[in-house]
Amino acid sequence: MSEISLVVRPRGRPIKNLPETITVNPEDDAAQIHKKIADASKFSIHRLRVTKGSDGTPIANTKDTTVHATGLRNKSAIDVKDLGPQIPWRTVFVIEYLGPLLLHPLVYYGRPLIYGTSQPPSQLQTITLIMCFLHFLKREYETLFVHRFSAATMPVFNIFKNSAHYWLLAGINVAFWCYAPWAPTAGPSNPLITYTGITLFATGELLNFYTHIVLRDLRRPGTTERGIPQGIGFSLVTCPNYFFEIVAWIGVALVSRSFSTVLFLAVAAGQMAPWGQKKERRYRKEFGDKYKKKRYAIFPGII
Template identity: 70%
Template sequence: MASSPITLVVRPRGRPIRNLPETITVSPDAGTTEIFEKIADASQFSIHRLRVTKGSDGTPIPKSTEIPVHDTGLRNKSAVDVKDLGPQIGWQTVFLIEYLGPILIHPLFYYGRSFIYGTSEPPSKLQTISFIMFVLHFLKREYETLFVHRFSAATMPFKNVFRNSAHYWLLSGLNSAFWIYSPNSPTAGPSNPLITYTGIALYVIGELCNFSTHMTLRNLRRPGSTDRGIPKGLGFNIVTCPNYTFEIISWVGVWLVTWSLSTAVFLVAAIAPMTAWAVKKEKRYRKEFGDKYKRKRFVIMPGIY
């Protein structure tokens, strides 16, 4: 037998929200998304722009079709606080913008050497290899964004796109390209075959294995769902996030080919957040799956961290 509808008191938090209803009526047996939909319909905001928390203790209320309103502890006359998160942008769009930077910037420097550096010499063999490695890496990322990744969160605040993009547009784009294609760069001189081919091998192995782990993670989540399973397969029995492991291996390969400080700076700047994300993921796996999950001592690099 269905439970009777309950009335929730709606209170604004932070910036004012026009047309925010004072109360909404929902079914306690319905998914919590009904709370967001009722508020969104009245305020004419996207549900992704709204953050809803319990008025009693500030606990966030998830947007879920599977978690009933009753299970959140909300009862008749309970209060919920609503915050406007501001204009939003889809995560997929954010990634597409981020990775587009290096794809545009590297050809600009590679083909525009005569205008940028005032040289008539063609790019060296190492500069051409470096160019191919950078562009292929980010084209792969664009492909994965469009056809592989499934996002647990639909949107993020629009203002964050500039901060997120700076890492790729400035460090792996502008800074790396400027130094790598310079006539005074180490890449402008002769190559050391042993180092160069080792770098290419690491790059290829890293990219292919990274793609494999992304496919594993993709297959853990049903389309349109946010459920997660325990990842198994290549590298997952050794570290928490082998996708980051292979990403690092790939960029070590790029560094060996370019032998550029700018590549090393980008690599170090990328390792720091990847480590933090991997630590959080390990904690989440342990909490979510309990004894079913084989705990990992190292999150990215075996024997190191």
């Protein structure tokens, strides 16, 4: 096929050097549209959102779809929006989890300065520290070596919003109330409750890691294409990774006996619920009859 010309229109804030038209071959992959606009405007390819002018349908930056398959024809219009400064998703996750990873030991070992006490931490406070530290250390490991991200970047501003959840709720909130000399964790432990909490935590963390490996292996490196997830937990809920994370934090809550831990768990579950429901809708649409529909998104019998 001969080359076609596409009319390029800015959407929202002006984009300096945005070309009025670009020419592409219909058999080129759709990523060429993004590349030509980025090269001409001198913008990062991840900062631009390209949609069809006719109906606003996003044009994916992918090599799996041709220009012709997107429905674009000669003289078709495409709209380009500047998404603003971007930051890699992996960097955002590392920064998010770094907060509680640093704050828990800081508060635990800084008890004399923070609370004015010479009393040593209790056994429950030490166990709580170990559980929280291991959880976020695992998160960092998964971010660096396990997860594959479908989107390369996100707006820079989102890092403050996303980090607040972990730095404030999981970090300062949980650490301050759990390591205080007046906290429930400062008192004697109930062995049955403590060992139950440790068991739930260890089981939840191991199975959560297992589900992340399963999800990673469903996506080929360098692509966003996924298969249907199968394995432990996937027959019960849409997102067993969320389910097992909740199980792990129920374990932390049993050991810490702190409302601050319950608050973080409740907020986290409230955030994960719509994510799980959205993923269930996506699976049903993407895989059709091949996918076994789930009644619950993240927690059997509840959500």
